[in-house]
Amino acid sequence: MKIIIENTSKIAAYIFEDTDTIVISNETISTPYFNISGLNSSNATLIEGVTDVPEGWNGGGHYFYKEGAWVLNPDWVDPVLKEIEELESRVADLKAGL
Secondary structure, X not given: OEEEEEOOOOXXXXXXXXXXXXXXXXXXXXXXXXXXXXXOOOOEEEEEOOOOOOOOOOOOOOEEEEOOEEEEOOOOOOHHHHHHHXXXXXXXXXXXXX
């Protein structure tokens, strides 16, 4: 597998198959599926040959990749649970306005 990490935080931002062509330029990262405009050659690194991607990896800052090892991000919040929490808060606000 190929992974793209953000250089400062070491967050593993994206994972691709070994056969996918990834091009990192000064402005963007091009993949076969989409372009990544927030990452580029100055702030991201492509790491190839990664064989131990965690089964629960789902992007969104869930894991760091540091010195060849996966590390859970202790500040990561499941986006589905976060959305549920936000919706519940919104419902409570709406009910309070009745």
